[in-house]
Amino acid sequence: MCDDDANRCTLSLCFFLQVKFNPNRADTMIIQSIALLDQLDKDINTFAMRVREWYSWHFPELKQVVSDNFIFARCAAYIKDKSQLSEEHLPGLTEIVGEEAISQRILKAARSSMGMDTSEQDMSNILIFTERMISLALYRKQLYAYLEEKMALVAPNLSALVGDTVAARLIQKAGSLTSLAKCPASTVQILGAEKALFRALKTKGNTPKYGLIYHSSFIGRASTKNKGRISRYLANKCSIASRIDSFIDEPTRAYGEQLRMQVEERLTFYDTGETPRKNVDVMTSVSQSLRSTAAPVSAKKDKKAAPAMDADEDDDSEDKKKKEKKEKKDKKDKKRSREEDEEDEGEKKKKKHKKEGRD
Numbered sequence: 263m264c265d266d267d268a269n270r271c272t273l274s275l276c277f278f279l280q281v282k283f284n285p286n287r288a289d290t291m292i293i294q295s296i297a298l299l300d301q302l303d304k305d306i307n308t309f310a311m312r313v314r315e316w317y318s319w320h321f322p323e324l325k326q327v328v329s330d331n332f333i334f335a336r337c338a339a340y341i342k343d344k345s346q347l348s349e350e351h352l353p354g355l356t357e358i359v360g361e362e363a364i365s366q367r368i369l370k371a372a373r374s375s376m377g378m379d380t381s382e383q384d385m386s387n388i389l390i391f392t393e394r395m396i397s398l399a400l401y402r403k404q405l406y407a408y409l410e411e412k413m414a415l416v417a418p419n420l421s422a423l424v425g426d427t428v429a430a431r432l433i434q435k436a437g438s439l440t441s442l443a444k445c446p447a448s449t450v451q452i453l454g455a456e457k458a459l460f461r462a463l464k465t466k467g468n469t470p471k472y473g474l475i476y477h478s479s480f481i482g483r484a485s486t487k488n489k490g491r492i493s494r495y496l497a498n499k500c501s502i503a504s505r506i507d508s509f510i511d512e513p514t515r516a517y518g519e520q521l522r523m524q525v526e527e528r529l530t531f532y533d534t535g536e537t538p539r540k541n542v543d544v545m546t547s548v549s550q551s552l553r554s555t556a557a558p559v560s561a562k563k564d565k566k567a568a569p570a571m572d573a574d575e576d577d578d579s580e581d582k583k584k585k586e587k588k589e590k591k592d593k594k595d596k597k598r599s600r601e602e603d604e605e606d607e608g609e610k611k612k613k614k615h616k617k618e619g620r621d
Contacts, residue, residue, distance in 0.1 A: 292417075292430050293434045296433075297405060302405070307401060309394070317338045320344065320377045321341070322375070322376065322384070323384060326371075328364070335399075339392045343380075347368075355368060355369075398420060414515075415513060416513075417433065418514060418515070419506050420432070420433075420504050420513040422509055423500060424475060428474060435454055440508050443509070447501040448497070453470075456475035471489060471493050471494075472497075478496065480492055481493055495528050502517075502521065514552065520548050524544060527539060
């Protein structure tokens with residue numbers, strides 16, 4: 263084997279070991295998924311605007327009736343040439359739009375449209391691009407569903423607290439769930455606002471109060487004077503939830519739901535002054551409830567295992583009895599062989615004495 267082959271084998275082995283023993287390999291799927299979601303959002307918006315501009319040369323009245331980009335693209339792909347649109351197409355158009363009145367307006371606008379006619383080649387290019395945009399939008403929905411499933415397995419408490427998208431962005435910004443769990447609450451609070459932080463430190467201005475957690479629903483619901491307080495409190499809860507998700511054996515959403523309720527109580531405390539619950543009491547109640555639910559499951563497992571244990575014990579007792587019987591038989595056989603040997607030796611001695619007496 264030459265040196266190049268040895269180096270390739272070493273690199274492949276190192277990569278295999280890194281993938282196999284990497285405890286954060288599930289985080290990689292979340293990081294890539296949320297990055298792809300952000301890129302798809304930008305691309306779909308750009309393509310949707312291009313579809314609206316391109317198809318509006320042929321049917322400009324459609325964008326006044328349909329405002330949603332995705333529904334507009336589906337309508338354009340269904341209508342195709344406006345001159346061929348008739349009442350026979352109303353059921354399919356109503357299924358896309360959702361209301362029969364809107365489909366009637368589209369049909370009326372198509373009959374009195376001021377748009378220019380297009381050739382078959384131009385229309386085929388418009389439709390090909392429109393179908394590509396629709397397929398990207400459908401794939402975006404599938405990818406978001408996949409992200410929700412992965413977050414439910416990897417970080418259920420953090421996603422229950424701030425939502426799947428914000429939780430995935432926090433993991434992406436930190437690098438992994440373990441890295442996010444190692445960050446203090448003050449770092450989680452301004453995660454994603456590094457430029458504003460360094461600008462404030464350089465100009466000696468006010469530091470930012472929140473970063474990525476601003477996109478959660480809690481900070482928007484708080485008043486202006488309480489936004490900094492609720493962001494600090496929410497960052498504290500996010501730090502706790504990420505540590506629970508990182509080090510817990512069996513994933514559960516119980517802690518995240520209770521942490522979310524604590525943030526809700528804190529918001530009501532800022533508005534009405536009602537005293538919220540303590541964190542120690544909440545965490546203790548959650549752990550006790552999880553233990554109580556886990557106890558019947560373990561009891562059922564013990565009951566199922568009990569007959570098997572009894573059967574194993576019965577088998578062991580039968581084996582012991584058989585061994586004892588064999589040992590007893592062996593002892594009896596040994597005694598019999600010893601007695602027979604002693605009798606043979608006694609007869610031989612008697613014969614010798616008789617011979618000596620004759621002589």
